[in-house]
Amino acid sequence: MTEEDGASPRELVFESCRRNNTELLEETIANIVSSAGKSGGKPTELVAQVLNSARDGVGNGVLHVAATYGSYEVLDILLDQEGLEIDEIDRMEQDTPLHKAVRYVNSLDKSEWALHGHPIVEILLDAGCDPRIRNKAKLKPVELADPRNTELRSILQKGEFAMQAGGDVVEEDDDGPTGSASDSD
Structure with a gap:
């Protein structure tokens, strides 16, 4: 081709x-x-x-x-x-690429999860894919993960936390000038 x-x-x-x-x-x-x-x-x-x-x-x-x-x-x-x-939505299930990655991991044999599956999820999270987005069934990627795959669930939960914490840090930094104790009279 x-x-x-x-x-x-x-x-x-x-x-x-x-x-x-x-x-x-x-x-x-x-x-x-x-x-x-x-x-x-x-x-x-x-x-x-x-x-x-x-x-x-x-x-x-x-x-x-x-x-x-x-x-x-x-x-x-x-x-x-x-x-x-990076967070485009598909037409059928309204999945993000991260939803698809979790479905891919679920399709693998348990022995392949860590070696072949988790890196797919991790590269998407590292690129900034949002693990908090819900699909048509109102499920986040972590909710699609095989319950036996505790490592994948942990990776996704850490990704959610990092997204949430990242937003909180930006909000704190944008509150305006605060000054320091040494600047006071």
Whole structure:
């Protein structure tokens, strides 16, 4: 499946997501950048536009597909793309990529959870995916996790706490000037 055969950049990106094919993804992104240069557009904006607007037949975005298939290396490349929407919602279940990642972990044999599953969830959390978003069934990713997978539940709970605490720190810093005891009369 190459561009000469008529595959669009969107199709090539989805193929790379399904197969964890980093070479195909990097080549496709390079081709998008090249076409932006020829048309006078901004390469990073065009790459983000192509990735953010790509949807498969059931409404999944590129991160949804990569998370569904456990394509860690492809996720790593995608998450490095400036302007990529990381908390997009799919059309069917209103899942985020993090919901899909938890479903992927649940599909694995228990012996593969830590080695193959948890890193998929962790890379999405590290990129800033919000574990507090609820899907169509009103479930957060942690509520989808297999109850026996206490490590995954802990990873997601820590992600929720970090998001919550991050918001609290920003609010405290934005309260305005407070002064210090040494500044008082």
